[in-house]
Amino acid sequence: MNLDLTTEQKIMQASAKDFLSKHCHSDVSRAARDADEVYPLALWKQMAQMGWMGITIEEQYDGTEGNVQDLSVLMEAMGAASAPLPYFTTVAVCGTALQQSSNSVLKEALLPAIAAGDLVASYALIEPGNSYGLSNIQCAATAQGDCYVINGTKLFVEYARGADYFLVVTVVEGSGLALFMVDASSEGISLRSMPTLDYSKQCEVKLQNVQVASKNLVAIGDEAMALLLSVEQVAAVAKSAEILGAIQLVTDISVTYAKDRTQFDQPIGGFQSIQHHCANMAVEVDSSRYLTGMAAWKVAQGLPAQKEVSMAKAFASKAGVRICKLGHQIHGAISFCDEHDMHLFLRKSQSASMAFGDADYHNEKVAQSLGL
Amino acid sequence: MDFTFTDKEQAFYEELDDFLNAELPVDWGSKPVRWPHDYAESPMKDAKDYEVARAFVKKVVAKGWFTISWPKEYGGKGYSNVEQAIYDERMSYHRAPGGSSGSIAAGIVGPMLLRIGTLEQQQKWIPRIANAEISMWLGYSEPNAGSDLGSVRTSAVEDGDDYVLNGQKCWSSGAHNADYSWMIVRTDPDARKHQGVSFIIVDNKTPGITMRPVYNILGDHSFNEVFMDNARVPKENLIGGKNKGFYHLMKALDFERITLVGIGGFKRMFEELLDYVKNNTRNGEPLGKIPSVRSKMADIATKIEVGYMLFWRTAEMLDRDQDPNVESSALKVVATELARDMAEAAMEILGPYGQLTEDSEYSPIRAMVSRGFLESISATIGAGTSEIQRNIIAQRGLGLPRV
Numbered sequence: 078m079n080l081d082l083t084t085e086q087k088i089m090q091a092s093a094k095d096f097l098s099k100h101c102h103s104d105v106s107r108a109a110r111d112a113d114e115v116y117p118l119a120l121w122k123q124m125a126q127m128g129w130m131g132i133t134i135e136e137q138y139d140g141t142e143g144n145v146q147d148l149s150v151l152m153e154a155m156g157a158a159s160a161p162l163p164y165f166t167t168v169a170v171c172g173t174a175l176q177q178s179s180n181s182v183l184k185e186a187l188l189p190a191i192a193a194g195d196l197v198a199s200y201a202l203i204e205p206g207n208s209y210g211l212s213n214i215q216c217a218a219t220a221q222g223d224c225y226v227i228n229g230t231k232l233f234v235e236y237a238r239g240a241d242y243f244l245v246v247t248v249v250e251g252s253g254l255a256l257f258m259v260d261a262s263s264e265g266i267s268l269r270s271m272p273t274l275d276y277s278k279q280c281e282v283k284l285q286n287v288q289v290a291s292k293n294l295v296a297i298g299d300e301a302m303a304l305l306l307s308v309e310q311v312a313a314v315a316k317s318a319e320i321l322g323a324i325q326l327v328t329d330i331s332v333t334y335a336k337d338r339t340q341f342d343q344p345i346g347g348f349q350s351i352q353h354h355c356a357n358m359a360v361e362v363d364s365s366r367y368l369t370g371m372a373a374w375k376v377a378q379g380l381p382a383q384k385e386v387s388m389a390k391a392f393a394s395k396a397g398v399r400i401c402k403l404g405h406q407i408h409g410a411i412s413f414c415d416e417h418d419m420h421l422f423l424r425k426s427q428s429a430s431m432a433f434g435d436a437d438y439h440n441e442k443v444a445q446s447l448g449l
Numbered sequence: 450m451d452f453t454f455t456d457k458e459q460a461f462y463e464e465l466d467d468f469l470n471a472e473l474p475v476d477w478g479s480k481p482v483r484w485p486h487d488y489a490e491s492p493m494k495d496a497k498d499y500e501v502a503r504a505f506v507k508k509v510v511a512k513g514w515f516t517i518s519w520p521k522e523y524g525g526k527g528y529s530n531v532e533q534a535i536y537d538e539r540m541s542y543h544r545a546p547g548g549s550s551g552s553i554a555a556g557i558v559g560p561m562l563l564r565i566g567t568l569e570q571q572q573k574w575i576p577r578i579a580n581a582e583i584s585m586w587l588g589y590s591e592p593n594a595g596s597d598l599g600s601v602r603t604s605a606v607e608d609g610d611d612y613v614l615n616g617q618k619c620w621s622s623g624a625h626n627a628d629y630s631w632m633i634v635r636t637d638p639d640a641r642k643h644q645g646v647s648f649i650i651v652d653n654k655t656p657g658i659t660m661r662p663v664y665n666i667l668g669d670h671s672f673n674e675v676f677m678d679n680a681r682v683p684k685e686n687l688i689g690g691k692n693k694g695f696y697h698l699m700k701a702l703d704f705e706r707i708t709l710v711g712i713g714g715f716k717r718m719f720e721e722l723l724d725y726v727k728n729n730t731r732n733g734e735p736l737g738k739i740p741s742v743r744s745k746m747a748d749i750a751t752k753i754e755v756g757y758m759l760f761w762r763t764a765e766m767l768d769r770d771q772d773p774n775v776e777s778s779a780l781k782v783v784a785t786e787l788a789r790d791m792a793e794a795a796m797e798i799l800g801p802y803g804q805l806t807e808d809s810e811y812s813p814i815r816a817m818v819s820r821g822f823l824e825s826i827s828a829t830i831g832a833g834t835s836e837i838q839r840n841i842i843a844q845r846g847l848g849l850p851r852v
Contacts, residue, residue, distance in 0.1 A: 078451060080762050356838075356842035359779070363759065374451065388751040391748075392751055437744070440751075447746060
């Protein structure tokens, strides 16, 4: 038993921190928010050169074949940087889905491009009136020759305007769920911006008679259901790690501020009310760290992991916002201003808590895995 | 992160679990009426069960497990902290007597003697502790020294070969059933308050010592007030050097926080609650189908998992010579607040039946929840309140100033 990172992971963590602090500090996030460019492409390419896009991709597709624990190290680093990039959608979600697909032609076509940083993908799951889960998918795919024709509306598609492909969750009559990688430039796709808290440039994606070649089918039927549940686990771990990165950083800057800021002729960190806020933050960060670590370890080992994954995501989803609010309280009025970084983490924590299932959704999954 | 046990650890886990299943009476799980991580001394209903407990502890001692992580030359097995943690987890899960969570002598005093005792002191005390021949109580708190332990006033004045003790201890859990006290006393009245105290082992039978029972929230004789009136204690019983007590106290409190958790007890109690929820109805509906019940059960299961994570983290850090001072206080805060949260959630889930205090056909889980509701009040107060733990985390862990 060793709950530290491996030596390789520590090296990767240090290099990610170093790189992101130089090239992805909070001014980059603010600039990206206000820019026409969907995400900072130059930064994306640099990260690809460091091998980040291929971290979980098999070697035969030009990746480095790391596991979910390795992915978590990078997601944590990006959470701490509040990175304005489609990394989660491309690598954690679409990359994982492709990796687990049995369609080797599609894998051969797309995975090396993802690993190289040449392909950005986003996922199109939620539909109007739906929230988390797969129980009421209406977006329909109909077979027509060697194509499928897709009709439907998807919401909350992150970085949609920058995506080359969408991973679209559909239903095929008689077969159940079907997953496609849909070329974003296909005829019949229209985008409408729907800005959200965390500046992730989300869109409504309408698909009207969009023709998709059968070779772009990722999975169908029981295979699609199993694949999506598996992707949901990886995505939930990745989001928990991203929240962890954000709240560790919030705790660090709050403790530093409490030591520096003087009121009543003493550092405010000397007051027990502030000390207890800081202690509560540290305890919850640690709790989240090991729950997420346990979940990532189980997934990486191929062990049944639903309970641990949902525990980690449910906990992180609540702890994230709770810790950010304590961070705001310690920083005082300046943290209510755009120029201060606190709100970036508050926004990120809230949005991440709602990606791939919030606390209630995952609590219910925990209850199910307890046999209730 | 790697959560796997080594082959040796896994083998020990299985051997211990098999031993517990074989050696404890089949219905033992229903005998002790202790809520996880409280600081109460809860009596067993049937006096015969104390005999069973004593006989069982002898078998644990014979296995060498009672002092499992002590060095071999002191009667231990030289096992790692993770193995010690496995022992604590399994013993508390099975509600077995003799787990270090039930033994101040083996869990706190023994390890302290191994660290700071002289060779003569170790030779005198260690074998008797290792063989479970003697039991001890913690003589820390006084009427005016609770969270502020540096304020102890019980005086120990040198006189010939003895120290002469005068003063009063309180909240002395189990002192009436124990043989000796691991006591902190003031040996220099003129020094600054943290620099004039020492540890000393005091025989309960010393003339001049009297006890008054204090009944706890459940009406059980759990605490005592202990009075020292010119009680003469041999100088050789002073441990760790004169006036060095506060220096050692932090370590003693660390041992207390780690060894007294009894993490397996949470899992066991949760399993009983889960079993009840799965097999009972309310207003004609299965309890387990009620959304608020499902949510509460999931929440408690997650908090127990957090407790387990911090528990293993503390142990594996100790094995790699890292100092888990934040983790041990975090574990204490999390586990003790969980003791209250679990009782509160269980009470809400059981509704009006949760308030029953006597075992009957109407009282779920042997009326344990009403006990837990009351007993768990002690959890966040004993062994350093949650507030003191947070001070430690902030000051020792995060480096915030002591003002």
